[in-house]
Amino acid sequence: MIKTRSLAMLASLFLMMTGTASAAKLSDGSEGPFFIRKPLCMLDGACVANRSPTTPEDPDDPGDTDPPEEGDTAAPLLSSTTPPNDAADVWTTASPLMVFNEAVQKGTGNIVIQDITNGVVFETIDASGPQVSISENQVSLLLSSDFSNNRSYAITADAGSIKDLAGNPFVGISETETWNFTTQSTATAEVFASFPTSSARDTEAFTTDGKTYIAATNHYNGSTFNLNSKIYRFEPGNATPTTRVIEVASVATNGVLDWESFEVSGQTYLAFANFYNNTTYNLQSKVYRFTPGDATPLVEIASVATQGAAAWEAFTIDGQTYLAVANYLAHTGTYNQTSRIYRFTPGDATPFVEVASVATNGANDWEAIEINGRTYLALATLYSSSRVFSFTPGDTTPLIEVATVATNTAFKWTGFTKDNVTYLAVANMATGASSRIYRFDPDDATPMLEVASVASSGLNWDVFTMGGNTYLTLATNATSTSKVYIFDPTNTDPALRLVENASFPTMTAMSADIFTHDGQTYVSFANYTSANSWVYRFYP
Template sequence: MAQFKRDLNIICLSPFTSGHISSQNKVPWWTQEGEVQMVQSKGSRGLRVAGAEATVLSFPASQIFSNCDYFPAEFSLVATMKIPRLRQKRNEYIFSVVEEGSDSLLLGLRVSENCLHFLFMPPGVRGRRRQSFKGVGLDDNRWHTLVLAVSGLYATLTVDCGLPLDRSADVPHPSFPSALSTRGSRFFIGSRRRMRGRFSGLLRQLVLLPGSDATSRLCPTSDPSLAELSVPQVLRSTPLQPDHRGPLYPYEAEARVTLGNPPPCSGPEQGQLWFNAQRKGLFICDGLTWTTLLHNPERLDYVEDYQDLYTSSETFDVEIFSVPSEGLFMAAANRDSRPGSGIYRWRNGSFQLYQNISTQEARAWKHFTIAGKIFLVVANSREAEPELSVIYRWNQRRQRFLRHQTLETHAALDWEAFQMHNHSFLVVANHRRDSNHNILSVIYRWNPDTQLFEVNQTVATSGAYDWEFFSVGPYHFLAVANTFDGQTTSISSTVYVWLDGCFQVFQSIPTVGATDWETFQIHGRVFLAVANSQKVSQRGPSLYSINSTVYELNTLTQTFIRFQDILTHSAVDWEFFTVGEEKFLVVANSHDGSSYSLNSVVYRWQGYEGFVAVHSLPTFGCRDWEHFSTDQGSFLVYSSATSRLSKVFKLRTY
């Protein structure tokens, strides 16, 4: 195995030590044109190396391989970077090892649109080889930390402490990497020694580490996208530049003070400070949004009855969304077809009716955007021939939602919208067809040419009630809540994972009349909560007071395992929300076997104790909870499936 100079070897970004970072008082964050720039983005610092000469950002391989010229049989590459969106067919090198005499690439790490490529030249083989990791989404203008572990013929990629992706060489090369000689070669940071393929993003750390997978040295961590193994000190702290006038901070900022409404934050305001006197917080504009510098974390004190919202008929679901330049809206899924379902707009501190849309026993709304266009899709459940659910599109000129497309559904109870790999999808929960609950639910994909959704995949479901989409690292999941198979509610609900161009079964989880899945993350831990509604027994009455369960993803077994059981009463919805730094779950308790007038409960996350009940809210036929925030504060709204009265609650904080 190669002998390194140190146990932990940073591929040194030489500008740190050779004086290329400017320390002039007026521009301490970046250098003169043509040199390395130090840039702070989204609260963290990195180096922009695109403007430097390739030779400046290079060094002989002998600086690392001092006692032996050969790579170790196992090694890891750790990189933290922020990459802007890349055009098609554009490739950029994070680093490369190049033979000086022939200019041949011996080894390199390259990024392209939504892909990462590990390139190497096996000893004694003509032409280089490539191991590609597709769909990793590194070029999204966000910070990411990746660990690429190489062991013989295999390479494993871990992004942001997520699930690992494995690749093996297409053609076996048993001599790689242990027989790869670095004699007479140089490391190049952010390039392949040429102008073409220069790295345009920001680099925060770049580490070469001998031995097996280094993921365990970084993960778990509270901030996986910025996991640290060896970040240079200059990128960690904010330097002060003393002179005869005293310390000079790294930027000068204009300060504004308001009582709540944020001032504009765009390019011209970048670096400005804003003090929110109402919430006692100090923020800085990063050119896009206001980023928190200092704040007094809010804590939930109590829940206050805020607005009685009378709808045209019973309401099965509410969906909160925003329309740019128009404000906050709420879509209510109402039972009666006339006047249909209501779209409400938040004005003067309350929801007011804005538009009525004709629906057929609407059970759910889902809001989504595609290429800046705003859509709403409704799940119509009234039996008719054919049964049609409808997609509506926001018309900016008429300031209304207009019909865009109809899709055949069967007693549809829910829609889920999501995006993967630059494609937009919809999935419908088809509950039953006549008396048959074991039918197909359908996944649709948006066709940008026709501007319509088309069938992409069908999935067998049993009384499907809800779909939930979520991602863990580079993996994408769909969970379906199966309620009833025609005989019993004690059946399995299924979690699917996207593999090889379609959703495949990942795990089946026993549930009891499952009506909702809610996914959320707390300190890097991934949870999935199911609402169990009732246990139907062929002998004796049905049971409504049963446990609903919170599951946690175990990264070792790669399965969801039971974390906590919570007694609920025909639970039909979970809603996860945060207030300040506190995390909460609220459950919709709808029926206990004798009454619809029940307390729905707010649970607070308390670490090792799990979720602990902190507030009980009287509700009647509660069907759905939604959390939202406005300039007036944070709110919860619930819909009633047995009454025209839905309610808005205000979360009072201190």
């Protein structure tokens, strides 16, 4: 029967889903997981075995080798800090970071970290020495030891300890009230935010009108795939994990696998991929206009026929929005489907207009990237090699295959750029598989060149940059932890191009989503085998 086939298929997709996380108390008294942090890299990208600097700099060179900028007499201004001022529950392994309004360099003097709780100096850092690492306008402090739990710290800086490229000195930080924070009370971290989900397949954070929202998919509750999926407003200033996400909208979905948020002319839209409704995979997937504060915040504006839709990808070319859908499985039980690309124009009599299609075998995901003004689409498929296409709307053949790569039940692609080089990271979900990162150059004889891998079956990568480092988060289904890695493609040892930086307990995390709110970085995980999905603060 169809339902039996669906459940068998789901069982084959979600291997190793019985991992558990160790319990810790949340701040509201309920139980949550702990995390383990493994800082192995300095923020300037140099990987070391501990927190102590290992590469001394020339003591006669404080770093001011850049040419001065003529006519600049303004002192550099401190724009933000990590951890933020007055932050609580900071990781003991956090690496303090200062962000200025312009590029800066090392000056002279000291940067002092004080243990306010005990009234002593925790560490004094020579601003011209190797414990200060600068990447353009970001200054990272490389501590010789971790902070202690349940302590308050303040950081001050001498005037002139940092200066801009013209030599104008930073005025410094003289008051302990300017930059202070408190570390977590115990070695086990608190989940920062928690919200109810049912076999969650995806959480996606997005911003509208200056506020952050999290869309969560509810896929299956043990008896039905026909569930409401939710939109939450993220309120980090509230007191407890369960009050830091507030439900603002709900919509009926059918085994939904993916949300995709995007904007057209300043209006936010949400597309969701309907997979199965207890009877059939041949369904209508829909797009909603999202207007928070309205009596009906989610209003359906378009729908399109899909076959076991696994994912949407939204992208723009020359001001026109396109939506690519990965069709995974049809009602007949065959994975050989046609995945499609639509021109999407809200307000038109026909908002969805198909402009391209391609035969796929268990399609799971599209990822759009742009290189030199051209758009490329990476396609992840479970039962065949994955492919990359160039996409030129309006051409006789708008999709042209430019690369193919052998993948092992590819679940998701994530594209990103580092130092003007484009990379594609694939999460391979098969048990025992490795998830891999490729350099992608469509003009090269070898367009997809593997540069790094991690021995972990994965379900989703996400990427962000901080302090000059590129971080990659991998949501995993094979263990009860998902991990963050520092990516350094220039390392001559391939084994050190992905170095574990942190790990988070998760319950078969189907997606990882990095987002920033008021200068603080967070990561949300969609937990498939838990009744709740979680948000953590991230302090690299």
